[in-house]
Amino acid sequence: MSGLVCLPMYDWPETRGQVEAFHARMRVLVPELAETLTRPDSATALHALWRDPALMLGQTCWGPLRNGLAAHVALLGQPLYDDVPGGRGTQYRSAIVMRAGQGCPVPPDPGASLPDGLGSMRAAINARDSLSGCLALAEDTGQPIVAPLVTGSHRASICAVAEGRADYAAIDCRSWAMALEHEPAARKLVVTGWTALRPGLPFITARSTPPALRARLTRALATLGAIPTLEETA
Numbered sequence: 553m554s555g556l557v558c559l560p561m562y563d564w565p566e567t568r569g570q571v572e573a574f575h576a577r578m579r580v581l582v583p584e585l586a587e588t589l590t591r592p593d594s595a596t597a598l599h600a601l602w603r604d605p606a607l608m609l610g611q612t613c614w615g616p617l618r619n620g621l622a623a624h625v626a627l628l629g630q631p632l633y634d635d636v637p638g639g640r641g642t643q644y645r646s647a648i649v650m651r652a653g654q655g656c657p658v659p660p661d662p663g664a665s666l667p668d669g670l671g672s673m674r675a676a677i678n679a680r681d682s683l684s685g686c687l688a689l690a691e692d693t694g695q696p697i698v699a700p701l702v703t704g705s706h707r708a709s710i711c712a713v714a715e716g717r718a719d720y721a722a723i724d725c726r727s728w729a730m731a732l733e734h735e736p737a738a739r740k741l742v743v744t745g746w747t748a749l750r751p752g753l754p755f756i757t758a759r760s761t762p763p764a765l766r767a768r769l770t771r772a773l774a775t776l777g778a779i780p781t782l783e784e785t786a
Contacts, residue, residue, distance in 0.1 A: 554586035555608020555761070558601050561753045562726060563591065564707065566734040574776065578609065581772035584765065585609055595679065595704065605760040609769060612756050615681040625756040628770045629778035633752055638725025642779050644752050646684045646722040648745035649713060655720070655744030664748040666692055667720075675700045676709035676718035684724035685709065688747040707735055714740040722747060754781050 557578075563571045572589065579585045585608055592598040602612055603624045612621060633639020637660035638647055648655075648667060655667050670693060677700045678685040685706060690696050701718045703709045706728075709721035714737035723731065731738035755773055757766055770780050 555584055555757075556590050556601065556604060556606045556610075557586050557588075557608060558590045558592065558598070558610045560592065560598060561611045561613070562730065563589075564730060564734060567730060577776055578772055581775060582609075582765075582768055602756070605758045607756070607758040608761060608765075610756045611753055613681070613683050613753055614751055615679070615683040615687050617754075618683075618687075619681050624759055626759055626761065626766055627781040628755040628757055628766065629773040629780050630752045630754045631778050633726060636725050636729040638728070638746060639752075640749060642752050642781075643749040644684070644725045645749055646688050646724050646747040647728045647743045648720055648722055648747070649710065649728070649738075649741040650720045650744050651713060651716070651740060652742050655742065657742040658745055660743075663746065664692065665745045666747070667744040670720065671695060671698075673719035676703050676712040676721040677701070678703055678706050678709050683750060684727075684747075685722050688750055689722045692747050707731060710735055710741065711737045714738070720744070724753075 557575055559571050559575065575589055590601060592601050601607060602610060602616065602621055630642040632641060633644040634641060638645040658665060675689065675697050677697060680686055680702065686697055701712055703712050706723045710723060710731050712718045713721050755778060757769055774780055
């Protein structure tokens with residue numbers, strides 16, 4: 553029986569061909585994976601899928617893992633972010649983006665450097681349990697994000713800032729690189745700071761996946777460039 557595959561974190565319409573090609577390469581190495589990707593149509597459906605015992609290969613965020621998901625899954629590996637500004641090995645930063653003229657632009661990756669005055673501005677966040685879009689901001693500023701606009705995705709947060717419905721957003725560096733290539737609203741924004749480095753978005757499998765199959769999945773991911781992740785880091 554084929555195991556469910558869900559790779560939603562960077563699965564934009566413009567990049568679906570790349571996501572599907574990665575899935576196809578994984579299936580060559582692990583034929584037990586389902587032929588078709590499962591693409592949940594809501595955040596609720598996605599959270600349910602992450603907890604589905606039939607999930608053989610998924611990708612998630614460390615925010616949900618900290619919030620109980622770790623009890624349902626095993627970690628397989630993490631992708632590399634060296635190919636995008638703000639990434640370093642398996643770690644990534646979030647870019648703080650504002651409308652052009654609203655904040656002072658900074659270099660592509662100067663290190664952690666948050667702009668002043670965020671506490672008086674309204675943030676757009678993709679989800680309250682998102683490490684890159686919300687929790688990293690709260691941790692780096694030492695303050696909760698007050699009355700944010702919850703948009704549902706990094707791309708929607710970019711559009712919200714560009715349209716003036718929010719003042720800034722924290723966008724993980726790979727999503728920001730994708731937006732610069734595919735989302736016209738991103739051209740109205742500038743990077744005004746970066747969060748501290750944090751672990752990238754890990755690949756996961758259900759806890760019920762047999763250990764031998766977990767090991768094969770980890771080896772397959774490593775063949776395609778991911779770094780094995782010790783479960784203790786969760």
